[in-house]
Amino acid sequence: MTRPVRRLGALHPLTPGGHWAAYLILVLIFVAVFWLNPSFAEPASLMAFVKKAAPLVVLAVGQYFVIVNGEFDLSVGSLVGAQVVIAAKMLNGEESRTWPVLAFMIVFGLLIGLVNGLVTTVLRVPSFITTIGMMFVLYGAIRLWTGGAPTGALSVAFRQVGRGGFASPVGQFQIPWALVVVVVVAVLAVSLMRRPFGRTLVATGDNPRAAEFSGVHHAWVTTRAFLLSGFLATVAAVLIGGYAGVTAQVGAGLEFTAITAVVLGGVVLGGGRGTVPAAIAGALTLEALFTLFNQLSVPSTLRPTVQGAIIIAAVAFAALPRRHRSRPVSGAVAPEGREPLPAAG
Amino acid sequence: MSTAWSVTRRRHRLGSTEVVYLALLGLLALSAVLVAASGGNLFSQANLVDMLTRSSLLGMVAVGQTFVILSGSLDLSVGYVVAWSSLVAATTMAGDPARVPLGIAAALGVAALVGLANGTVITRLRVSPFIATLGVGLIIKGYLDTQYKGPAGEVPASFQAFGYSRIGPLPVSAIVMLALVAAGAVVLARTRLGHHMFAVGGSQDVARLSGIRTHRTVISAHVLSALMAGVAGVLIASRFGTGSALVYTAGYDLNSIAAVVLGGTLLAGGRGSVIGTAGGVLILGVIDTVFNILQVDPFFKDVLRGVIIIVAVAVYARRQIDPSSRRTRFPAGRTAGGEAR
Numbered sequence: 001m002t003r004p005v006r007r008l009g010a011l012h013p014l015t016p017g018g019h020w021a022a023y024l025i026l027v028l029i030f031v032a033v034f035w036l037n038p039s040f041a042e043p044a045s046l047m048a049f050v051k052k053a054a055p056l057v058v059l060a061v062g063q064y065f066v067i068v069n070g071e072f073d074l075s076v077g078s079l080v081g082a083q084v085v086i087a088a089k090m091l092n093g094e095e096s097r098t099w100p101v102l103a104f105m106i107v108f109g110l111l112i113g114l115v116n117g118l119v120t121t122v123l124r125v126p127s128f129i130t131t132i133g134m135m136f137v138l139y140g141a142i143r144l145w146t147g148g149a150p151t152g153a154l155s156v157a158f159r160q161v162g163r164g165g166f167a168s169p170v171g172q173f174q175i176p177w178a179l180v181v182v183v184v185v186a187v188l189a190v191s192l193m194r195r196p197f198g199r200t201l202v203a204t205g206d207n208p209r210a211a212e213f214s215g216v217h218h219a220w221v222t223t224r225a226f227l228l229s230g231f232l233a234t235v236a237a238v239l240i241g242g243y244a245g246v247t248a249q250v251g252a253g254l255e256f257t258a259i260t261a262v263v264l265g266g267v268v269l270g271g272g273r274g275t276v277p278a279a280i281a282g283a284l285t286l287e288a289l290f291t292l293f294n295q296l297s298v299p300s301t302l303r304p305t306v307q308g309a310i311i312i313a314a315v316a317f318a319a320l321p322r323r324h325r326s327r328p329v330s331g332a333v334a335p336e337g338r339e340p341l342p343a344a345g
Numbered sequence: 346m347s348t349a350w351s352v353t354r355r356r357h358r359l360g361s362t363e364v365v366y367l368a369l370l371g372l373l374a375l376s377a378v379l380v381a382a383s384g385g386n387l388f389s390q391a392n393l394v395d396m397l398t399r400s401s402l403l404g405m406v407a408v409g410q411t412f413v414i415l416s417g418s419l420d421l422s423v424g425y426v427v428a429w430s431s432l433v434a435a436t437t438m439a440g441d442p443a444r445v446p447l448g449i450a451a452a453l454g455v456a457a458l459v460g461l462a463n464g465t466v467i468t469r470l471r472v473s474p475f476i477a478t479l480g481v482g483l484i485i486k487g488y489l490d491t492q493y494k495g496p497a498g499e500v501p502a503s504f505q506a507f508g509y510s511r512i513g514p515l516p517v518s519a520i521v522m523l524a525l526v527a528a529g530a531v532v533l534a535r536t537r538l539g540h541h542m543f544a545v546g547g548s549q550d551v552a553r554l555s556g557i558r559t560h561r562t563v564i565s566a567h568v569l570s571a572l573m574a575g576v577a578g579v580l581i582a583s584r585f586g587t588g589s590a591l592v593y594t595a596g597y598d599l600n601s602i603a604a605v606v607l608g609g610t611l612l613a614g615g616r617g618s619v620i621g622t623a624g625g626v627l628i629l630g631v632i633d634t635v636f637n638i639l640q641v642d643p644f645f646k647d648v649l650r651g652v653i654i655i656v657a658v659a660v661y662a663r664r665q666i667d668p669s670s671r672r673t674r675f676p677a678g679r680t681a682g683g684e685a686r
Contacts, residue, residue, distance in 0.1 A: 124662035125655055126612045132599055133655035140647025148644070256479060269473045305487025312480035316470035 070271025113230025162242015205271025435498025456575025
């Protein structure tokens with residue numbers, strides 16, 4: 001066995017297809033933001049950015065678990081919307097109900113994840129279809145329940161998580177609770193991926209058959225990924241509800257934004273490739289991009305165009321064949337230039 | 346090897362098409378009873394026309410989506426293509442009857458270019474179809490939102506009649522849809538392109554090793570899909586009398602994928618039929634019409650639609666797991682060498 005020759009040394013991960021490309025894009029966008037608006041580097045503005053970005057980061061982590069396992073969760077957007085509306089209707093502005101309602105929301109989120117997971121694994125419906133169906137069901141059921149428009153109000157305590165904070169021990173700024181939530185979620189997710197469950201999750205996404213032959217309980221692993229996605233969508237709903245309040249539109253289209261964020265971080269649709277920090281970097285990149293658009297005063301209507309072009313460019317860049325690494329001569333590895341198309345759906 | 350052989354062979358494999366139409370018949374019977382119980386007649390001409398009109402636009406988009414899904418790809422940009430081509434058609438016509446053919450040609454041309462872009466990004470840049478078509482869709486959305494603040498263009502009255510008029514009991518838009526379904530079925534069963542789509546969707550590697558230009562097949566599927574969406578856009582323009590960017594909020598992307606899958610086409614590609622898709626579209630159309638007649642809360646329809654899609658695909662999946670439904674690849678007696686058993 002010859003060892004792979006790394007001609008570019010430490011820079012190799014930054015070449016096309018390298019797993020550091022996601023971080024490179026993030027740094028470039030942040031440099032552009034800081035350069036255009038140096039005051040953005042002040043702690044207060046950074047904390048405001050964190051508060052705005054937190055829901056997407058949490059959603060992206062949830063979507064990461066599902067995508068790295070080779071599945072999709074398109075129901076998270078409508079789940080976030082449903083959870084916010086449920087919270088508003090059940091709380092109806094009363095502080096004393098905050099904790100029971102939070103508990104109910106967590107149970108509801110886990111239940112949706114469980115149904116998604118079981119339908120996908122036991123009934124063998126492709127997760128793309130399962131979660132589209134769930135999206136329609138949640139969308140209709142919530143509006144059926146509230147009669148079209150959301151009613152009620154969130155309690156003050158409930159909204160604290162999304163928009164409140166505590167004074168920083170150093171300096172004159174507030175550390176938002178959202179930052180605490182994001183850090184806790186990130187640390188837990190990273191450590192979960194280092195545990196046997198995480199290894200199994202990636203292995204199953206990479207090659208389900210091989211994973212099953214080595215003793216993985218495929219159905220249960222995938223179901224747990226959906227449970228995590230449902231739970232994290234609930235956390236994101238609490239953050240969004242606190243930050244932005246209750247509207248009928250809340251959560252609409254978030255599933256695509258979350259998937260975009262994860263893919264931007266270099267996580268491969270179809271499973272088996274990518275890390276939690278990369279997914280978080282993808283979410284931050286997307287939010288930083290929106291901030292950059294604000295500073296460049298790109299007309300808001302033109303933003304989807306730039307966003308679309310950048311996603312395609314980023315994914316195409318990551319998909320470029322890697323040329324600078326010579327491979328073992330065993331011939332067991334197919335030349336990458338002839339890779340099949342990425343799987344649909 | 347005759348074409349007839351491969352056709353009968355394929356029909357044998359696609360048992361789910363029959364299931365779709367059995368489900369449609371069952372649904373029609375149930376709906377007829379429900380509507381009759383509330384004192385109506387589901388099969389009155391007005392209701393039938395309503396059913397077909399509702400189904401026709403989604404039907405066209407879904408036929409194109411079938412090609413794409415069958416080839417192992419996915420098209421999330423169709424909603425934006427419908428909106429864009431409706432605008433191009435209406436603004437090019439600008440109320441002048443003489444410019445109607447030009448308007449249609451321009452709209453279809455724009456749509457075909459989008460399909461070409463989708464296919465090229467997927468095959469040449471090797472971006473996954475999900476991201477590629479989502480990205481192209483977003484690019485179009487941004488352009489439409491910036492360029493058109495409201496409805497634009499004007500369709501001459503002569504062409505507006507096209508959106509509403511009927512030939513006998515059939516609305517013209519439904520005839521166009523049925524023609525496209527028939528054409529799609531012929532393409533899949535009789536042409537080289539159709540056979541290549543099945544092959545590429547079944548296994549890209551095997552197709553390439555068998556000498557099929559897989560990239561060309563995927564690009565063709567995307568161009569066809571965008572063209573179908575373009576036709577739907579032109580019909581929307583003729584129905585509204587003007588082009589509108591807001592058409593993309595109608596959810597043609599996910600609904601067309603749902604209809605295709607409801608019609609028994611495998612989401613992973615390689616198996617399916619346009620006829621099945623038409624059945625899937627009609628199922629959704631019947632539900633729409635019945636709920637409209639019975640005046641049920643429209644949100645309940647969304648719930649039911651979600652449940653139906655999941656249940657239908659679960660039923661198809663069960664049939665595929667069932668070993669008796671599997672095609673015997675090497676029937677006894679036909680093997681050349683005769684394996685020792």
